[in-house]
Amino acid sequence: MNTGRIGKAISGLRQAREKRRRDAFERLTRPHVSALHRTAFRMTGDRHVAEDLVQETCLKAYRAFDRFKDGTNYQAWIFRIMSNLCTDHLRRTARAPFVAWNEDEVSGPMGAYSSEQDRPDVHFLHASFRNDALRAMSRLSPEVRLVVALALLEGFSYEEIADVADCPVGTVRSRLNRGRLLLQKELRHHVPSKTDGKESKSGSPASVKPRC
Amino acid sequence: MTIKSNNIGTEMSCDDARDALSAMMDGEAYDADFNVIQRHLDVCPECKDHFDAQSALHVRLREECIEPQDPDLLWNNISAAISAEEDSQRRPGRAVDWRRVLPARTATFAAGAVVVVAVLILFNGSTIFSGKRMGDHPIIAETVGDFVTFRVRGYPLDIKSPSRLVIMRWLAERVDFRLPSGVVPPAGFRLVGGRICSFLNRRLVFFLFKRGKTAASLYVMSVAGLAVPDDIGGRAVSVHSSKGFSNVIWRSGGLLYVIVSNLPEAEAERFAKTLKQTI
Known part of the structure; x- marks a missing residue:
């Protein structure tokens, strides 16, 4: 009888501890899931794969949550887990084609247009830019792609990116510059520069070689 | 950043200027960079065009590549996956x-x-x-x-x-x-x-x-x-x-x-x- 009561009390304490752990994990993780998904999507070019990777990231983070030190950068920690999973995935599927085309996006919303953005021609241009941007991203090496996704699209500081990518800030800076040049070259039909098509002195998009 | 001379007679080469411009667009340029970049852009129309095109691309990428995402739905799936894992750990061997x-x-x-x-x-x-x-x-x-x-x-x-x-x-x-x-x-x-x-x-x-x-x-x-x-x-x-x-x-x-x-x-x-x- 007494043993049963003690057992119940221990079980209650364990449940309370599990709940606290789960609540703490949710409080820290939930604000980042959208950014994690967007970054995984830009890394892989596949929305569903990105969803799986974010799920795996969160499970991995949850399993290792006790090892996370309070006061350290949680965002960098969880993004580092995600970027490692993305790199593994990209290595495994190196030969698979990049899936960027999204027919739903390109065909646009049906029915009346509630805004200028919903007009099929406007929608198509936006969707076309997004798809081309994703394709251009896929041509960057995973290391450069990660830096571009975090800096240009998520607004991470170089120091935060250096934490995630586990490299010096100077490397982040040079990878980003390289990524920008390549993106400009790939997307020049969307954002032309006055010097497009002309011979350049050095480093201009036309002369950039895909060395990343 | 190393400041060096280049073929158009400024104190910064075009490659270095573009590297610094990239950092500047992210608000990450070193303080010393700003004046040097400005002087370089004043005399290098090619880098000026490059800067304009990069800025336009930067803005478009930021504005148009933010795909709508339902964070609640994402979180619900994650939460369900965690519950499933905890469940299976409590009852090992039972699928x-x-x-x-x-x-x-x-x-x-x-x-x-x-x-x-x-x-x-x-x-x-x-x-x-x-x-x-x-x-x-x-x-x-x-x-x-x-x-x-x-x-x-x-x-x-x-x-x-x-x-x-x-x-x-x-x-x-x-x-x-x-x-x-x-x-x-x-x-x-x-x-x-x-x-x-x-x-x-x-x-x-x-x-x-x-x-x-x-x-x-x-x-x-x-x-x-x-x-x-x-x-x-x-x-x-x-x-x-x-x-x-x-x-x-x-x-x-x-x-x-x-x-x-x-x-x-x-x-x-x-x-x-x-x-x-x-x-």
């Missing part, structure tokens, strides 16, 4: 405990359905299955029979994981046809796991989806050597009912897809159509 997820009434009914299937088999299936009723067609009867047996006997799943990728990879390696890469659970459902089963003289892949206490299975098989009438397994989904379970079938790309579920027929059809779009 899916149907007694926990099914109401007693459904379990009793399912047990009855197994008896019905067993009686059908005793009375020589081929004769009975030759009847005109759709529910008696072997494709329907055998998938429903397998589903019922799986649930009542509590057969374990061969692979159970919160990750769709892990499940897909595991199953794809064990069949001789190419599994579709999609198979994304419709909203509210999650893919629990899968198994390999054998009937209709072939190996089939079985996926199990769950939403609370509702379960839906998807069987995927090759149509090679299988007589599939168009009114059962055509390109459009066809909805049937057998032994109290909804059964939705369609054919695509040399594969036959069969859904068996305790969902009402209309809901099972919606489930199938949504799933079909992802395959």
